[in-house]
Amino acid sequence: MRLRSLRVALGALAAIWTLAAVPAFAQASEVAVKAAFIPKFIRYVDFPAAAQPAADQPYYLCVIGHDPFGPLLDRAAASEVIDGHPVALRRFVSADVPAVAGCHIAFVAGAGGPATATMLDALRRQPTLTITDERTGRPRGMIHFAVIDGRVRFHIDQAAAAQRGIVISSRLLALAVDVKQ
Amino acid sequence: MRTGWCVSLLLPLAALPMEARAHAEDQQQDLSSLSIEELAQLPVRSASKQEEPLSTAPTSLYVITDSDIARSNGTTLTEVLRQAPNLHVEKLSATQSTVAARGFAGFETSNKLLVLIDGRSVYSTLHSGVFWELHSPLLEDLQQIEVVSGPGGTLYGPNAVNGVINIISKDASDTLGALARGTVGANERTAGARYGFKLGDSGAMRVYADYYDREDTPTATGFGPAIDESIRGWQAGFRADLGNDASHFTLQGDAFDNKTVIVPGEGNHGYNLLGRWTGDIADNASVQFQGYYDYYQRRSILTTDRLETVDFEGQLNLHSGPHSLVGGVGLRTTRDLFLNDLNAFQLDPKHDRLWIGNGFLQDRFALSKQVSVIAGLKLEGSSFSGLQVLPNLRLAWQPNDRTLFWTSVSQAVRTPSRIDRDLTEPTFLAKAPDFQSEKLVALEAGYRGQPGRNTSLSVSLYFNRYEDLRSFKFIGNPFPLQLGNELQGNEYGVEAWATQQITPWWRLSAGANLLGRNFTVKAGGTDLSGAASIGRDPSYQLQLRSQISLPQGLMLDAGLRAVDDLPNPHVDGYVEADARLAWRINDAVELYIAGDNLLHATHVESNDVQRTALIERNISFGTRLRF
Numbered sequence: 075m076r077l078r079s080l081r082v083a084l085g086a087l088a089a090i091w092t093l094a095a096v097p098a099f100a101q102a103s104e105v106a107v108k109a110a111f112i113p114k115f116i117r118y119v120d121f122p123a124a125a126q127p128a129a130d131q132p133y134y135l136c137v138i139g140h141d142p143f144g145p146l147l148d149r150a151a152a153s154e155v156i157d158g159h160p161v162a163l164r165r166f167v168s169a170d171v172p173a174v175a176g177c178h179i180a181f182v183a184g185a186g187g188p189a190t191a192t193m194l195d196a197l198r199r200q201p202t203l204t205i206t207d208e209r210t211g212r213p214r215g216m217i218h219f220a221v222i223d224g225r226v227r228f229h230i231d232q233a234a235a236a237q238r239g240i241v242i243s244s245r246l247l248a249l250a251v252d253v254k255q
Numbered sequence: 256m257r258t259g260w261c262v263s264l265l266l267p268l269a270a271l272p273m274e275a276r277a278h279a280e281d282q283q284q285d286l287s288s289l290s291i292e293e294l295a296q297l298p299v300r301s302a303s304k305q306e307e308p309l310s311t312a313p314t315s316l317y318v319i320t321d322s323d324i325a326r327s328n329g330t331t332l333t334e335v336l337r338q339a340p341n342l343h344v345e346k347l348s349a350t351q352s353t354v355a356a357r358g359f360a361g362f363e364t365s366n367k368l369l370v371l372i373d374g375r376s377v378y379s380t381l382h383s384g385v386f387w388e389l390h391s392p393l394l395e396d397l398q399q400i401e402v403v404s405g406p407g408g409t410l411y412g413p414n415a416v417n418g419v420i421n422i423i424s425k426d427a428s429d430t431l432g433a434l435a436r437g438t439v440g441a442n443e444r445t446a447g448a449r450y451g452f453k454l455g456d457s458g459a460m461r462v463y464a465d466y467y468d469r470e471d472t473p474t475a476t477g478f479g480p481a482i483d484e485s486i487r488g489w490q491a492g493f494r495a496d497l498g499n500d501a502s503h504f505t506l507q508g509d510a511f512d513n514k515t516v517i518v519p520g521e522g523n524h525g526y527n528l529l530g531r532w533t534g535d536i537a538d539n540a541s542v543q544f545q546g547y548y549d550y551y552q553r554r555s556i557l558t559t560d561r562l563e564t565v566d567f568e569g570q571l572n573l574h575s576g577p578h579s580l581v582g583g584v585g586l587r588t589t590r591d592l593f594l595n596d597l598n599a600f601q602l603d604p605k606h607d608r609l610w611i612g613n614g615f616l617q618d619r620f621a622l623s624k625q626v627s628v629i630a631g632l633k634l635e636g637s638s639f640s641g642l643q644v645l646p647n648l649r650l651a652w653q654p655n656d657r658t659l660f661w662t663s664v665s666q667a668v669r670t671p672s673r674i675d676r677d678l679t680e681p682t683f684l685a686k687a688p689d690f691q692s693e694k695l696v697a698l699e700a701g702y703r704g705q706p707g708r709n710t711s712l713s714v715s716l717y718f719n720r721y722e723d724l725r726s727f728k729f730i731g732n733p734f735p736l737q738l739g740n741e742l743q744g745n746e747y748g749v750e751a752w753a754t755q756q757i758t759p760w761w762r763l764s765a766g767a768n769l770l771g772r773n774f775t776v777k778a779g780g781t782d783l784s785g786a787a788s789i790g791r792d793p794s795y796q797l798q799l800r801s802q803i804s805l806p807q808g809l810m811l812d813a814g815l816r817a818v819d820d821l822p823n824p825h826v827d828g829y830v831e832a833d834a835r836l837a838w839r840i841n842d843a844v845e846l847y848i849a850g851d852n853l854l855h856a857t858h859v860e861s862n863d864v865q866r867t868a869l870i871e872r873n874i875s876f877g878t879r880l881r882f
Contacts, residue, residue, distance in 0.1 A: 103501040103535075110286035111294055118291065140398075144428050145456055153287040168322050170760070170804045188711045188754065189320050195709065196759050212656050227295060249295045 107226045108219055109146035112205060113154040113161045115217060116179055118246035122239035125178065125201040132162035136177035136202075138169050138193055139184045140210065147181075169196035179203040183210040201238040216240070220251060227251045313629060313651040313661035314407060315701055315715035315750055317341050319400040321425070326802060326812050327394075328835050328849040328875075330438060330445045330467065333387050335394060336420065337816070340752040340766025341404035341715075343796055345861040348484040348868035349442065349469040350388050350515065353861070355790065356404040356418030357719065358746050358770055360821075362863050364790035367416035367669050367693075369407070373424050373494075373507060374568075375529055375547050378414050380589050380609055381560055383672040389511065389523055389551055391490045393447045393463040395434055395879070398425040404750060405717060406667035406697050409617040409631025409647050412568070412585050416667040416695050417719075424507075427451060427496040428459035433882040438849075440875030442470040454495060464491035471516075471868070475859045477824075478867040488513020488522065502534040517556055525551025539574040557597040563590045577621040584614045591673060602677045603686055610638040611670065617647075627651045629663075637670045640692045658704040665699075668692040675725060675738060685734035693740070694722045709756040719746040724774070724789065726782035741780030742788060746772045760804045768796040785823070791862055793819035793828065808839030818860070826862040830854060845879040 116133050127133055135151055137143070151161040166174055169192070174180070180202050184190035190206060191213035197204055204215030218229040230250040235242055247253050286294065317339045329335040333352035337344045343360050346352045355365040366383035369376060372392065378385050400422050403411075407419040430451040438445045444467070451461035466489045474481040492509030507529050514522035529547035536542055549564040570583035589609045593602040617631035629649035636642035647665035654660075675690045701715035723740035730737045752766035774789050776782045798816040805811065813834040820828045832854050837847035850873070852858060857869040 105501070106286055107294055110289065111291065113287075114291050114294070141429060144459075150287050172806075172808075184320065188705075189318075189322075191705070191711075192756060192762070195756060199759070225295060246291065249291060 104221060104226060105142055106146050108207070109143040109150045111219075111226065111228075112143075112147065112179070112181060113151045115203065115205070115246065116154070116161065117156050118243040119179075119203055119235070120241040120243075121178060121203075122201050125239075127159050127178070129158075132160045133178045134176050135161050135163050136174060136180040137163070137165045138174065138177075138180050138182045138197075139167070139189065141165055141181075142183065142207075142209075143181075169193040174202075175200060177202045179205065180215075181205045181207075182215055183207060188213075198238075201240055203235065203240055216242075222251060230254065313627075313649045313659070313663060313701075315341055315404045315699065315713070315717070317402045317404075317713070317752065319402065321398055324394055324397050324400070326810060326835065326837070328812075328833050328851055329394070330443065331387070332390055332392070332394075332422065336400065336402070337798075338800070339400070339402040340768055340796075340798055341418070341750045342402055342420075343768065343792065343818075345863075346870050347861050347863055347866040349472050350484045350486040351866055352387050354385070354387070354420070355792070356402070357717065357748065358772055358792045359417060359788075359790040360792045361790040361861075362866060364788055366672065367414065367695075368418050368420060369411055369413070369415035370420045370422070371411075372422045373505075373529065374531060374545050375527060375549060376412060376414075376564075376566065376587070377549075379560075379562060380591060380611075380672055381562065381593060382674045383414060383669060386523075386553060388486060388513065389525060389553070391465050391467060391488075391511065392422070392424060392492075392509070393449055393465050395436060395447065396424050396430055396449060396461065396463060396494075398423045398429070404715070405663075405699050406647070406665045406695065409615045409633045409645075410581060410583075412613050413587075413611050413635055413637070414669060416669045416693070424494060426459070426505075427461045427494050428453075430461045431459060433880075435880045436877065438875050438877035440849075440873050442472065442871065442873060443875065444468045454497065458495065458497035460493060460495035462491070462493045464489060467513075472871055473857070473869045475867045475869050478859075478862075478864050480865070482517045484868060485516045486513055486522075503532070505529075505531045515555065518554075521554040521556070523551060523553045523555075525549070541572045543570040543572075544568070557595070559592065559594040561592040564588070579619040580617070581619075582614075582616040585612065587611045593673065599680050599682070600684070601679055602673055603679045604677070607673065607677070608638075609673075612636055612642075625653050627653075635668060635670065639676055639690075640668075640670045643668050643692060657706070658702075660700075660702050662700040663698070665697050667695045667697065669695075678738070679734075683735045685730060685737040687738040690725075690738055691723050691740045693724050696720045710753065712751075712753045714749065714751040716749055717747065720744075721746065721774075726776065726780065726786075726788065727784040728781045729783060736783065739780065739782075741777045742774055742782055742786060743777050744772065744774030744789070746770065762802045764798075764800045764802075766796075766798045770794055791821045791823060793821055795819045808841070808845075810837040810839070811835070812837075821862045824862050824864065826859055826867075829858045829860070831858060843881050847877045847879075848874070849877065850874045 113135055148163055151163045154161045182190055182193045182204055184193050190211045194204055194213055194215055205217045206215040207219040216231045216235045220227050228250055229252055231254040232242055233254055319338050323338055324335055327335050333344055333354055336342050336354055343355045353362050353365045359365050359367055370378055370385050403419040407415040411419045432451055434449045436447045447465040449461055449463035454460050468487040471483040471485045490509055490511035494507035497504045508527055510526040512524040527549040531545040533543040546567045551562055553560040566587040568585040573580040592606045595601055613635045615633040619627055619629045621627045631647040633645040634642055635645060645666040649663040652660045670692050671690045676687055679686045697719045699717045703713040705711050722743050724742035726739045726741040727736055728739040729735060748770040750768050754764045756762050770792055774786055796818050800814040803811040815832045817830045818828050831852045833851045835847055835849040837845055839845045852872045857871050859867055860870055861867045
């Protein structure tokens with residue numbers, strides 16, 4: 075009984091919020107929303123101690139391969155500060171550059187599925203939160219964007235993250251379409 | 256009437272992207288202030304462009320990526336295309352190469368491919384083939400090359416009979432900064448440079464120039480006249496991209512000029528300009544409009560060939576429930592001129608205007624989560640051939656994320672070229688005003704997937720039935736000969752390739768291409784040419800490639816390829832190897848040494864008696880600098 079009333083209340087809130095939001099963001103583009111999401115993910119994951127940035131160092135957000143966001147992501151990254159650490163954006167043409175070792179989180183998009191998979195493989199040995207997009211193919215990083223019912227959502231591979239010592243907060247998990255344990 | 260239609264479509268192009276861009280920028284700041292829960296609830300305007308992920312495309316498709324291109328020895332498009340296991344490339348001389356998919360290899364016979372450079376079709380309406388020496392984009396600016404063998408489905412324009420080569424350059428915002436490249440070898444020197452910069456906040460532009468100087472190679476014993484096939488020339492151009500995925504405008508253009516030396520003063524030049532707008536018109540729909548103008552003139556051994564093309568295309572993508580619909584129309588008009596002072600063969604008329612049109616509608620319908628049916632209908636015609644209706648049916652089964660099985664049946668036609676219809680010689684060849692389109696019915700089946708975590712594999716089988724292929728028939732007086740459509744036959748084959756990522760730093764790829772063919776003269780028909788129009792194909796082609804990325808920015812690439820004999824006239828098959836060692840000292844400097852055809856001092860790749868030269872071993876040094 076109580077659960078049901080809670081659901082109804084939440085549903086009503088969501089509806090009100092959606093109605094309020096729609097006029098303001100009727101034109102929000104899919105890429106802009108994804109760009110806004112990406113730097114925010116850092117806040118909701120815990121990296122292993124060794125991988126956390128030093129006191130005055132930024133979190134490195136990397137775009138590896140194709141960059142669908144351009145300046146949208148620069149701006150989104152610039153507006154994010156997590157526990158005093160700013161977010162620095164780095165772009166790499168491919169994952170076989172030594173500097174990708176410093177990436178805390180990486181959006182990975184190769185030209186086609188196999189290319190993306192190769193890039194993901196290259197990152198699999200380090201504690202980097204990998205993000206992919208269903209628009210660029212089937213290979214999945216720890217977070218995989220999907221557009222469902224006209225909204226940007228994502229699949230989460232918690233098992234892959236855990237293997238690299240990355241802990242994903244329940245608040246982020248709650249938003250996932252599904253979570254691979 | 257038609258001009259009016261085009262103009263009205265083009266008008267909105269100028270206004271829309273600016274507006275949408277300003278809007279997106281205003282919002283980004285606001286979006287960043289939202290919580291993740293709020294972002295997840297935000298309705299988005301979906302970029303419904305039908306950019307099919309490779310893993311779900313139910314065709315025999317191979318993609319050469321930008322990193323493959325960067326690691327390739329090739330300094331020309333045709334050399335880079337050797338990486339596609341579903342293509343057969345023959346280098347004829349320093350200047351000329353031919354590229355074929357599923358047979359019909361040869362300079363004059365490889366006329367069933369559609370080649371697109373950023374949406375601009377570059378096959379020639381003179382003979383339906385491609386003059387590759389007219390195209391030298393800066394290879395460093397290419398995003399990828401998609402190679403489809405087979406009719407390629409409904410979505411591609413005219414001439415996509417045996418394959419489609421779709422060369423796509425990078426968005427200008429992906430090529431910011433300066434790049435310079437130089438290579439030097441015994442027979443070839445190239446230099447290229449590009450500078451990319453931002454245009455406002457969400458736009459970018461690049462300008463580039465590419466220079467090449469290729470020297471003649473010795474004539475092959477027993478083949479052809481000993482002529483100097485050297486070529487020296489340049490291509491320069493620009494590309495500007497404005498807007499975002501939801502509304503994107505591209506404007507690009509190129510100009511080129513090159514000189515050949517067989518006859519002093521001869522060479523080729525041309526230019527083109529293309530505009531394309533892609534935008535979302537609803538949550539589930541997007542449109543694309545494209546228009547281009549292209550002009551070139553070739554002057555080669557006392558012939559002059561001029562072609563001017565104007566082309567407009569529009570495309571609509573629509574997603575609704577289980578349906579993904581794509582529809583489009585394209586209209587192209589060409590004006591040409593062909594003059595021949597070398598011999599008595601002429602086109603009659605010397606100038607002509609052709610209209611080539613196509614329209615298509617395709618639905619990808621998801622029967623279940625695993626099975627999709629793709630049904631398409633294509634209309635294709637020209638002022639030479641009338642309209643033809645070409646259906647295409649495909650079935651895709653994806654039992655899981657890593658596995659795709661597909662099968663298809665499709666029809667395709669090659670509409671007549673100017674040579675097919677209008678070539679004449681006063682003493683023995685009559686015009687062929689009744690020359691029909693060459694026709695193909697193709698049955699295909701394939702598998703593509705990742706059988707293991709680090710393995711990808713693709714296998715395609717095909718059976719092609721050709722009708723009405725070009726033949727020479729005897730007609731008696733006043734001219735003894737005329738081109739006809741009296742050859743027919745079957746072709747069957749297997750294309751397979753696999754990639755194994757052995758370790759994170761070592762990747763091995765292998766490819767095989769087997770082809771069988773059986774052509775005959777139609778009952779009651781004749782062909783006096785000895786089936787010249789079917790080309791001469793090797794029955795197998797194998798390749799093996801290794802890509803190693805070592806620490807300290809070292810990259811070692813090596814390839815081995817084996818190609819079977821060519822018949823009539825006989826040319827031995829060959830095995831050749833290439834290798835490249837590159838050192839990326841830092842982000843700014845890359846040095847490399849590349850070796851081609853390492854196993855033999857010379858070899859021959861073609862049996863074309865008029866053009867074949869010896870292809871020599873070659874060592875070259877190169878550098879790329881980025882600022």
